[in-house]
Amino acid sequence: MKKILIHLESDAKASVFDQITAYDAGVDQVIAYGGVQVEEVPNLVYGAMFTRGGEGLRHSAIFIGGTHVPAAERLMKKVLDTFFGDVRVSVMFDANGSNTTAAALVRKITQGRDLKDKKALVLAGTGPVGIRGAILLAREGCEVLLSSRQLSRAQEVSEHILEHHGIPVTPVEIATQEDVSQALSQGIHIAACCGAPGVRVLDQKTWSTAPALEIIADINAVNPLGVEGMKVTDNGKEREGKIFYGAIAIGNFKMKVHRAAVQALFQSNHQVLDFSSIYELARNMEE
Amino acid sequence: MKKILIHLESDAKASVFDQITAYDAGVDQVIAYGGVQVEEVPNLVYGAMFTRGGEGLRHSAIFIGGTHVPAAERLMKKVLDTFFGDVRVSVMFDANGSNTTAAALVRKITQGRDLKDKKALVLAGTGPVGIRGAILLAREGCEVLLSSRQLSRAQEVSEHILEHHGIPVTPVEIATQEDVSQALSQGIHIAACCGAPGVRVLDQKTWSTAPALEIIADINAVNPLGVEGMKVTDNGKEREGKIFYGAIAIGNFKMKVHRAAVQALFQSNHQVLDFSSIYELARNMEE
Amino acid sequence: MKKILIHLESDAKASVFDQITAYDAGVDQVIAYGGVQVEEVPNLVYGAMFTRGGEGLRHSAIFIGGTHVPAAERLMKKVLDTFFGDVRVSVMFDANGSNTTAAALVRKITQGRDLKDKKALVLAGTGPVGIRGAILLAREGCEVLLSSRQLSRAQEVSEHILEHHGIPVTPVEIATQEDVSQALSQGIHIAACCGAPGVRVLDQKTWSTAPALEIIADINAVNPLGVEGMKVTDNGKEREGKIFYGAIAIGNFKMKVHRAAVQALFQSNHQVLDFSSIYELARNMEE
Structure with a gap:
């Protein structure tokens, strides 16, 4: 059949x-x-x-x-x-690849690491991948901040996440690199950049001077990338003591997650593969 | 190829x-x-x-x-x-499944039986399945009555059948259970119920008090079913001396007929599988 | 894969x-x-x-x-x-089959022949197949004339061909059989008829009295054919000393070219199969 x-x-x-x-x-x-x-x-x-x-x-x-x-x-x-x-x-x-991309993004950030008590900032996080990424990071134990250029938009999304998923996320307004610096200076360990293609959200000076920052990931594959000094192929590359995950490294893994999820569909007739279950799949996959 | x-x-x-x-x-x-x-x-x-x-x-x-x-x-x-x-x-x-459903319906009614000189009432018979069912029952030797809530609609359909297929079918107006009782009391042996999903066309009191009635079939799979007291899975089940064929029993056979007809298409390049030829196929199939 | x-x-x-x-x-x-x-x-x-x-x-x-x-x-x-x-x-x-048809048409005309210094008339040549056929014939060494019922239309197409392909083609106005005769009498060896389905463009009297004419091909498969006295299945058939290629002979070869071109697509990831490369394919194919 x-x-x-x-x-x-x-x-x-x-x-x-x-x-x-x-x-x-x-x-x-x-x-x-x-x-x-x-x-x-x-x-x-x-x-x-x-x-x-x-x-x-x-x-x-x-x-x-x-x-x-x-x-x-x-x-x-x-x-x-x-x-x-x-x-x-x-x-x-998986509309707009949102579930598989968010799963791949967070899986890259977590891999082999304990995120308990880490602080994560989801930059430009009000889109589908940002929202899903924020929830998954919180479930992995992070305290999560989610930013938008407009505070009201970040608040709206945070309320939506609390209401539908029971997860508290702190809304932040970030319009300039000074805003990013200030947010990162609050002990942020993880920056998950979910900006639109071709939009820079994090300058090199900003990330290189954030002392607590350990991991930087970016889903924007179109120049200029979301993070200055990153390469799209960065896959755990260390730069100035920070670990980088670029859009192609995340994207390649996203493809594997996507295919694995499609395969899983045919194992039984009653699965609903939304972002949680797709992330579970991604979590259990060899890279 | x-x-x-x-x-x-x-x-x-x-x-x-x-x-x-x-x-x-x-x-x-x-x-x-x-x-x-x-x-x-x-x-x-x-x-x-x-x-x-x-x-x-x-x-x-x-x-x-x-x-x-x-x-x-x-x-x-x-x-x-x-x-x-x-x-x-x-x-x-097979628009709206009309040909394969009509073929399965009539094949269920005829199976192993001689319908010569039987009287059949196609209840709510002015839809595509009802029309095709009426013609097939007539070809099997039945005298056929076809009902509608409006006499004019039943007449229109009967005239269409006579004109295009050369088969006389008697139009009947049936708006109430009293009308059904009266129709059944004219020596009807077969009631083929072709009403819309979720519309009851035959009450238990009506069919149980129809002395000549032998076979009741119904294509409505949505509650309330077309026939009170029937089960969709009835497949020749006897109740109070009548034989019942429910919508799922008919539907399962319809699927087989549908597949067999599609397979037959590829045996030569000049077939026209309309309701007559699909019924011929159904007639020759093991159930 | x-x-x-x-x-x-x-x-x-x-x-x-x-x-x-x-x-x-x-x-x-x-x-x-x-x-x-x-x-x-x-x-x-x-x-x-x-x-x-x-x-x-x-x-x-x-x-x-x-x-x-x-x-x-x-x-x-x-x-x-x-x-x-x-x-x-x-x-x-291959919009409207234009590239594969033009390739098959010209391949039929050239096969095993040297077209250097031959004169070709593309009759009713302002459509996609005519334009492509004219270019391919010119590349094979022919001097090419291209006709339309309106001189302005033929001129427009000729200018387009010169501008985009660097190939000179002589525009001709041909509205009647006398016009065809006159054009053919200028030493035309090849008549490639690219008229619309069901439109006659070349009468028997006209082609039979054209002394230099050697090859007549026609892509119109619908009666009346483009050429009087031709059969659609003519595949190198000789009539009154001329060689004929009918629409079905050309069409059958077009199908082979079409399939070969589709197959070629998957040999590498950087091919652009437009009319030139499709003709190259056709040229190297066994008939």
């Missing part, structure tokens, strides 16, 4: 990236839909629920992608609401 | 159900199109006609699906009009 | 023809998009660029199709602009 992955997203054209990755993970056939409206979801999901009974159900699965994360979350909710009882298939959520 | 199925339908998103079923029937690749307009059909069909000559032609086939049956019939007509001579591929029509 | 072909075109429905041909060429999976806008191209191309590194890159490729050639050329340009450095995949352009 072929392993079939139903790919749903709200963008007009279903992602080439996710489809190729699915095939590379061993999926036999992707059935991909772009421009999916919430009200179209039930009929598509019924097609996965009612074609293969019992043992067969685990050979169909659903992937929620797309660049627009809130729209994808609405699709995800509708998918889960459409199932009933055991008549369901496994689902993976 | 890969077995390729071109799936065409007028709904915006091509059916997941039909695509998975095609793969489970052994199709190597489905090329699926939703939102197909009649005027787009020729170009798509040419692609099937002109890529693989001679013996190769039978490795491509066309499936017409979608929830809107009249729109699907227009696509079907255009597909058939586009072929010329032997330059054609096999085509299967 | 699966050979994946990303099919992009501006027509609403991605071509069945191109997809089936891709599978017959050994592609494992086509991921097809119709209705592609230029601004949607980068994201789709990134999906091919960033999923499979190094050696893996050559297992993904891009095909540009669609019936509207100028729109396809804009997509092609955007695809090539999106690559950077070695991070690229191979691309084939």
